[in-house]
Amino acid sequence: MVASLPESIVPDSSFRKQVERLSGRRVSACFQCEKCTNGCPLTFAMDIPPHKLIRLAHLGLKDTVLNSDTIWVCASCETCTTRCPNGIDIAHIMDILRQVSQREGIRASKKDVPVFHSTFIASMKRWGRVHEMEMAAMYTLKSAGLKGLMAQSKLGLEMFKKGKIKLLPYRLRPNSQVRNIFKNAGRKG
Amino acid sequence: MDVSYYPGCSLSGTARDYGESVEAVSGTLGVALKELPDWNCCGSSSAHVTNDELSVALAARNLEIADKIGKDVAVPCAMCYSRLKVAEKALLAGREIEGISHKYEGSIHVKHLVDFFWENVGEQAILEKVKKPLEGLNPVCYYGCLITRPPEITDAVNPEDPQSMDNILKTLGANVKNWSYKTDCCGGSLILTLPEIAHKLIQKLLDMSQEAGADCIVAACPMCHSNLDGWQKEISQETGRKYDIPIFYFTELMGLAFGDASVKKWLHRHGTDPIPFLHEKELL
Ligand code: SF4
Numbered sequence: 195m196v197a198s199l200p201e202s203i204v205p206d207s208s209f210r211k212q213v214e215r216l217s218g219r220r221v222s223a224c225f226q227c228e229k230c231t232n233g234c235p236l237t238f239a240m241d242i243p244p245h246k247l248i249r250l251a252h253l254g255l256k257d258t259v260l261n262s263d264t265i266w267v268c269a270s271c272e273t274c275t276t277r278c279p280n281g282i283d284i285a286h287i288m289d290i291l292r293q294v295s296q297r298e299g300i301r302a303s304k305k306d307v308p309v310f311h312s313t314f315i316a317s318m319k320r321w322g323r324v325h326e327m328e329m330a331a332m333y334t335l336k337s338a339g340l341k342g343l344m345a346q347s348k349l350g351l352e353m354f355k356k357g358k359i360k361l362l363p364y365r366l367r368p369n370s371q372v373r374n375i376f377k378n379a380g381r382k383g
Numbered sequence: 384m385d386v387s388y389y390p391g392c393s394l395s396g397t398a399r400d401y402g403e404s405v406e407a408v409s410g411t412l413g414v415a416l417k418e419l420p421d422w423n424c425c426g427s428s429s430a431h432v433t434n435d436e437l438s439v440a441l442a443a444r445n446l447e448i449a450d451k452i453g454k455d456v457a458v459p460c461a462m463c464y465s466r467l468k469v470a471e472k473a474l475l476a477g478r479e480i481e482g483i484s485h486k487y488e489g490s491i492h493v494k495h496l497v498d499f500f501w502e503n504v505g506e507q508a509i510l511e512k513v514k515k516p517l518e519g520l521n522p523v524c525y526y527g528c529l530i531t532r533p534p535e536i537t538d539a540v541n542p543e544d545p546q547s548m549d550n551i552l553k554t555l556g557a558n559v560k561n562w563s564y565k566t567d568c569c570g571g572s573l574i575l576t577l578p579e580i581a582h583k584l585i586q587k588l589l590d591m592s593q594e595a596g597a598d599c600i601v602a603a604c605p606m607c608h609s610n611l612d613g614w615q616k617e618i619s620q621e622t623g624r625k626y627d628i629p630i631f632y633f634t635e636l637m638g639l640a641f642g643d644a645s646v647k648k649w650l651h652r653h654g655t656d657p658i659p660f661l662h663e664k665e666l667l
């Protein structure tokens with residue numbers, strides 16, 4: 195579904211400046227050629243196509259941008275970034291928008307996506323490496339509840355039989371340098 | 384030939400078939416894979432959408448370990464490869480990363496395994512090991528997004544039409560088909576969160592491989608492989624069309640052509656069983 199936009203827009207540069215500072219790229223360089231959108235394989239599931247999202251960020255429509263489906267539907271395939279004639283790293287800007295949206299506590303339009311990422315990061319933080327079985331089970335429990343977990347366990351059993359599930363994490367505690375990386379990033383993030 | 388090896392989290396779990404085949408064919412080719420000591424997760428598809436600092440620092444720590452050892456690093460996963468390359472470019476640009484004190488100067492190279500095999504090991508060495516050419520096999524090669532994109536990060540010469548996997552498969556004797564979907568996205572990062580969207584992308588790739596006249600797809604990444612391989616039953620149910628297309632890791636097909644005795648064990652782990660297909664082709 196295409197998002198509806200307000201009829202008149204009063205440009206506000208503060209959001210543009212925030213995005214440009216965090217991404218290190220100028221969204222104002224965009225001349226709306228639509229190359230990003232034409233190559234994007236996910237536009238069919240987006241409410242705002244990438245080139246429009248870039249322009250909305252430029253104009254300062256922070257709420258529209260951060261509440262869009264687009265930022266969560268983007269699969270980070272890097273096609274737009276590769277093709278943009280103005281060197282705008284659109285895929286990275288998508289990352290920045292997702293980060294700002296999470297930091298500001300905005301409820302994601304596709305709520306399971308950030309739940310998945312936080313579960314993944316928690317597993318990384320706990321072990322230093324991702325323990326796939328634990329991560330997938332925790333995510334299913336958080337997004338689909340106990341019933342969902344039970345339904346998933348059939349798939350889990352099938353994978354177990356094929357030897358694709360490792361029961362134990364690689365070590366019991368991540369190395370201290372990895373623990374520090376999480377601490378530093380948490381402080382800055 | 385020695386090379387540092389960063390396997391990533393999947394290769395001992397959901398991509399055990401890949402991990403085992405990588406080790407076997409490396410052994411045959413005389414490549415000693417030296418796993419980086421105490422490597423950590425590269426941050427994968429989650430750190431970069433959540434926290435920039437974290438995503439660069441996690442990958443940079445692995446580069447620090449590799450740089451101290453001083454050998455090039457071969458990476459079998461496209462996602463890990465991409466994250467390590469992003470960190471490499473950040474370090475080379477002089478970015479200060481808290482917790483990483485080592486000065487990285489770019490004297491080692493990070494390579495995706497498929498490029499390492501083609502460019503560093505080379506055609507001659509691969510050809511010498513072929514015992515059973517893959518005659519009658521008509522694959523398309525699927526590289527996915529991150530082995531080549533964006534080229535400022537990956538240093539890919541031809542990001543929209545890479546050749547290394549095609550060249551390896553041709554060397555093995557396969558009749559490689561051309562298609563324009565080599566680097567299209569399979570939706571791997573969305574498979575657990577927005578599966579209905581990911582299934583559409585997977586279906587497109589399956590359909591296009593058929594249109595190109597291929598009878599199987601070859602992948603070089605655990606995420607791409609599990610995505611194309613693991614959901615064909617569900618997609619068949621959703622669309623009413625029957626999908627039963629074998630998806631191989633390029634290293635499994637190297638093992639097959641090299642006459643490796645473990646091939647069946649790897650293939651047995653797939654979601655879409657490729658064994659009847661290979662029997663039919665008289666390759667197994
Ligand atoms: S490709 Fe670049 S310049 Fe063209 S519309 Fe997209 S962001 Fe703007």
Ligand code: SF4
Nearest residue numbers: 234268269271272274
């Ligand atoms: S990175 Fe996101 S916005 Fe860019 S082309 Fe891929 S899916 Fe579309």
